[in-house]
Amino acid sequence: MEELREMACAWAEEARRLGAREAEIYVQDSGGISIKVFGGEVEELRSSASRGVGVRVLDDGRLGYAYCSGLEPEEVRRTIRDAMDNARYSTPDEHNRLPEVAAEGLVSPEGLGMYQPETEETPVERKVELALRLEELARGQDPRIRAVESAAYSDSVYRVALANTGGFCGSYRGCDCHCYVAPIAGEGEKSQSGFSFAVGKKPSDLDLEGCAREAAGHALMLLGAESMPSRRTAVVLDNLIAAEFLGVLAGALSAEAVLKGRSLLAGRLGESIGSEELTLVDDALMPSGMATAPFDDEGVPSRRLETVKDGVLLGYLHTVYTASRSGAVPTGNARRGSYRERPRVSPSNFYLEPGKRSREEVLREVGEGVLVLQLVGVHAGANPISGEISVGALGMLLKGGEPHRPLREITIAGNLLDLLKNLSMKGDDLRFLPLGGSLGCPTIVFDGVMVAGRS
Amino acid sequence: MLDLSLAERILRRALRDGGDFAEVFVESREGYSLRLEEEKVEENVTGRETGAGVRVVYGESAAYAFTNDLGEASLLETAAAAAAAVRGSSGDVVVDLTADAPRGAGESLPPERPPEEVPRQEKLELARRADRAAREQGQEVVQVIVALGDSRQRVLIAASDGRFREDERVRVRLLVQVVAARGGEIQTGYEAPGILGGYELFERFDPAELGAAAARQALIMLDARPAPSGPFPVIIANGTGGVLFHEACGHGLEADAVFKDASVFAGRLGEKVASELVFAYDDPTLPGIWGSYLLDDEGTPAARTPLIEAGVLRSFINDLKRARRDGTMPTGNGRRQSYRHLPIPRMSNTFIAPGDLSPEEIIADTRRGIYAKKLGGGEVNPVTGDFIFAVTEGYLVEGGRIGDPIRGATLIGNGPRVLEGIDAIANDLDFDAGMCGKDGQSVPVSTGQPTLRVGELVVGGTAEVG
Numbered sequence: 001m002e003e004l005r006e007m008a009c010a011w012a013e014e015a016r017r018l019g020a021r022e023a024e025i026y027v028q029d030s031g032g033i034s035i036k037v038f039g040g041e042v043e044e045l046r047s048s049a050s051r052g053v054g055v056r057v058l059d060d061g062r063l064g065y066a067y068c069s070g071l072e073p074e075e076v077r078r079t080i081r082d083a084m085d086n087a088r089y090s091t092p093d094e095h096n097r098l099p100e101v102a103a104e105g106l107v108s109p110e111g112l113g114m115y116q117p118e119t120e121e122t123p124v125e126r127k128v129e130l131a132l133r134l135e136e137l138a139r140g141q142d143p144r145i146r147a148v149e150s151a152a153y154s155d156s157v158y159r160v161a162l163a164n165t166g167g168f169c170g171s172y173r174g175c176d177c178h179c180y181v182a183p184i185a186g187e188g189e190k191s192q193s194g195f196s197f198a199v200g201k202k203p204s205d206l207d208l209e210g211c212a213r214e215a216a217g218h219a220l221m222l223l224g225a226e227s228m229p230s231r232r233t234a235v236v237l238d239n240l241i242a243a244e245f246l247g248v249l250a251g252a253l254s255a256e257a258v259l260k261g262r263s264l265l266a267g268r269l270g271e272s273i274g275s276e277e278l279t280l281v282d283d284a285l286m287p288s289g290m291a292t293a294p295f296d297d298e299g300v301p302s303r304r305l306e307t308v309k310d311g312v313l314l315g316y317l318h319t320v321y322t323a324s325r326s327g328a329v330p331t332g333n334a335r336r337g338s339y340r341e342r343p344r345v346s347p348s349n350f351y352l353e354p355g356k357r358s359r360e361e362v363l364r365e366v367g368e369g370v371l372v373l374q375l376v377g378v379h380a381g382a383n384p385i386s387g388e389i390s391v392g393a394l395g396m397l398l399k400g401g402e403p404h405r406p407l408r409e410i411t412i413a414g415n416l417l418d419l420l421k422n423l424s425m426k427g428d429d430l431r432f433l434p435l436g437g438s439l440g441c442p443t444i445v446f447d448g449v450m451v452a453g454r455s
Numbered sequence: 456m457l458d459l460s461l462a463e464r465i466l467r468r469a470l471r472d473g474g475d476f477a478e479v480f481v482e483s484r485e486g487y488s489l490r491l492e493e494e495k496v497e498e499n500v501t502g503r504e505t506g507a508g509v510r511v512v513y514g515e516s517a518a519y520a521f522t523n524d525l526g527e528a529s530l531l532e533t534a535a536a537a538a539a540a541v542r543g544s545s546g547d548v549v550v551d552l553t554a555d556a557p558r559g560a561g562e563s564l565p566p567e568r569p570p571e572e573v574p575r576q577e578k579l580e581l582a583r584r585a586d587r588a589a590r591e592q593g594q595e596v597v598q599v600i601v602a603l604g605d606s607r608q609r610v611l612i613a614a615s616d617g618r619f620r621e622d623e624r625v626r627v628r629l630l631v632q633v634v635a636a637r638g639g640e641i642q643t644g645y646e647a648p649g650i651l652g653g654y655e656l657f658e659r660f661d662p663a664e665l666g667a668a669a670a671r672q673a674l675i676m677l678d679a680r681p682a683p684s685g686p687f688p689v690i691i692a693n694g695t696g697g698v699l700f701h702e703a704c705g706h707g708l709e710a711d712a713v714f715k716d717a718s719v720f721a722g723r724l725g726e727k728v729a730s731e732l733v734f735a736y737d738d739p740t741l742p743g744i745w746g747s748y749l750l751d752d753e754g755t756p757a758a759r760t761p762l763i764e765a766g767v768l769r770s771f772i773n774d775l776k777r778a779r780r781d782g783t784m785p786t787g788n789g790r791r792q793s794y795r796h797l798p799i800p801r802m803s804n805t806f807i808a809p810g811d812l813s814p815e816e817i818i819a820d821t822r823r824g825i826y827a828k829k830l831g832g833g834e835v836n837p838v839t840g841d842f843i844f845a846v847t848e849g850y851l852v853e854g855g856r857i858g859d860p861i862r863g864a865t866l867i868g869n870g871p872r873v874l875e876g877i878d879a880i881a882n883d884l885d886f887d888a889g890m891c892g893k894d895g896q897s898v899p900v901s902t903g904q905p906t907l908r909v910g911e912l913v914v915g916g917t918a919e920v921g
Contacts, residue, residue, distance in 0.1 A: 045540035047520035
């Protein structure tokens with residue numbers, strides 16, 4: 001770890017020696033495995049080991065980028081020169097700059113619970129067994145579980161070091177692991193699938209039994225599902241899927257989207273955009289979060305940020321560039337997929353702040369409505385500019401606060417902002433999804449939503 | 456790129472615990488890309504990458520492990536990771552790579568102007584020329600985006616069946632996208648030629664011409680009137696229309712889709728599936744064409760595959776895995792985006808072969824119809840072949856002549872039925888360059904077509920019926 005940090009710092013120095021006015025070195029060393037099993041056999045195994053360096057050079061506001069795989073000093077030196085050459089031919093933009101080095105220093109990575117040696121130390125064979133056991137557990141939940149469509153285990157381990165000519169020099173390491181299972185329940189002609197996942201920092205964090213039980217439970221509960229007549233009603237999003245909605249919202253909070261005129265939240269700072277129940281937090285310092293890190297991918301210290309508080313829009317997510325262009329403060333939301341990419345705005349651990357009620361209390365309070373357990377086509381069915389949403393759903397009709405009968409072929413439609421205004425309740429069961437970053441949401445309730453079905 | 460004896464050791468390690476087949480794919484790639492937006496250089500990136508992937512196949516299962524550290528220890532570890540999915544034992548496997556005639560790199564025509572020899576200043580100037588020419592077409596041009604990219608990719612494939620082969624591919628492409636606006640109306644124009652080769656691309660295509668052409672398209676369409684609706688004879692111009700064949704028919708000819716029964720062509724080999732005028736091929740051997748290569752990414756020599764001849768379905772395109780399963784010869788279409796990806800059956804340059812007529816003869820022979828000069832994005836249901844494509848530049852055909860431009864037209868139809876309905880094919884075959892996405896992997900492909908006429912195709916337009 002120390003070694004990567006020293007490399008990054010030395011190369012930032014080297015860039016200055018080679019004549020770069022300002023330069024940033026990003027070093028990434030990552031790896032992981034994903035295992036899919038089917039019918040007691042490994043169907044697909046993928047393993048990766050990847051490291052490389054991304055170099056950003058700023059020459060009077062002119063930006064050049066270059067990257068190389070591996071950590072060979074000769075290659076990195078060539079890459080620094082490439083970035084310098086590229087900068088020479090770029091158009092100056094005064095907002096291209098390196099972050100100020102924070103006076104207060106950085107949070108120590110040690111307290112953030114990012115890394116667990118167990119993930120790296122567990123042999124592949126053991127991870128294969130884990131996926132096979134998950135499949136078996138799901139199958140064994142009930143005689144009506146006919147098959148398991150897929151069961152999977154995956155993990156990733158990463159080490160990052162970042163240094164720039166402004167004196168920044170930092171590093172951290174982290175890891176994540178997930179499992180996923182999708183059993184199929186059948187009875188006579190009827191058949192229905194369910195799914196669930198679990199996330200953790202190490203294999204032994206994963207609650208395989210709970211994951212199998214929830215997935216099989218949903219499949220069984222949804223057996224014999226039918227549509228319902230269209231009507232306006234309360235909609236409860238189960239915490240298994242509620243966070244899928246937040247992706248669209250996080251996209252609209254990106255200052256890059258705002259500056260390019262591609263956000264439905266542009267120009268609405270200080271305004272109410274949702275009910276008082278709506279508080280949205282981006283917290284890269286959340287202990288053990290999937291996107292937790294002491295600093296972002298351009299060296300801005302991480303922080304906990306409330307972008308929406310009690311329904312009022314307080315701010316957008318920024319990189320140094322978007323903050324400079326908007327006259328705002330960088331929020332530490334510069335991220336990159338790999339060393340091949342320049343940093344762009346992206347949420348870290350982004351979640352809807354949970355309430356105090358248990359899930360059961362929420363359902364009891366709602367009484368009548370629709371409990372959604374699966375969503376279909378959230379990304380295709382949501383327009384990030386207009387906020388229009390139309391997504392398919394599967395779930396349960398609620399009667400007296402209890403699941404009454406299974407529903408399928410129903411569509412939830414409306415405008416995202418109208419939905420947010422009608423957010424009426426939230427549970428205490430915050431849950432993070434390993435989907436498109438780290439999005440978290442408790443069970444939530446929207447009042448008066450148009451649910452379209454067939455009569 | 457990789458020593459023969461090390462390759463043998465990697466493959467032996469990969470098969471130590473069993474498995475039917477092992478392969479190592481080594482890649483080195485360097486590339487440059489430049490993007491001009493609002494006359495500003497928005498992106499200016501150089502990248503260099505090397506890596507290797509090891510595949511172990513056993514029965515229906517596959518394990519794939521990759522690394523970008525090409526040291527011996529790392530490569531053997533990668534082989535061991537792929538082998539971890541196999542739970543058996545087979546003892547020592549004999550892998551002998553010495554018998555293979557090395558081929559590939561030596562046989563490819565080197566690019567006339569390799570990307571490394573073209574200075575950045577000149578690359579920037581090429582992009583600027585396209586940008587200026589587009590803007591000079593008129594005040595109504597409101598946005599121009601120009602992207603220039605070049606890449607050099609070297610690959611080496613070694614496999615337990617004795618393959619030990621290399622190929623090298625240099626590619627250059629320029630994209631120009633223009634938006635023109637008048638009042639509330641917005642129209643776009645687009646040109647994007649590419650080459651398997653170097654900067655000699657710009658001897659064939661003048662960047663200023665490309666910029667001007669993209670701008671003219673957008674401007675012409677501002678003057679267009681709403682398209683009519685209903686069934687019409689539709690003449691599809693050369694080059695552009697190939698995308699329709701690629702999307703609505705080509706994907707259904709890929710052996711993995713056929714196997715999953717996600718293809719209208721499944722089980723129809725030897726049957727008549729198109730008008731007898733139709734001859735269609737997939738051909739990665741065409742010199743200088745964007746989607747070409749000498750060897751596919753599994754080391755199978757590139758070859759011309761007849762897809763449809765005289766309207767009869769002749770063959771599918773496949774990779775090693777599907778060829779083995781179907782008991783057929785590999786067609787040389789096992790391709791992958793990079794060392795991070797598994798090979799799958801992909802098209803290369805797919806086209807409908809030219810006929811005898813001149814395009815003018817076909818137009819003169821059409822009393823009333825639609826002339827689709829450029830097609831834009833489309834959507835296809837691969838299982839049924841149903842499609843919708845937008846006509847981004849279209850005209851009415853009236854009394855055997857090209858008439859007024861029309862906007863908002865879409866072509867609605869079914870891939871196989873369109874093939875049946877082709878009633879005239881011209882002699883002006885041309886290709887468009889594109890990137891084809893499938894299963895999360897993107898590879899360069901060309902789509903080709905001469906000007907042709909479909910006897911009847913439903914046009915969705917916005918004009919009031921009157």
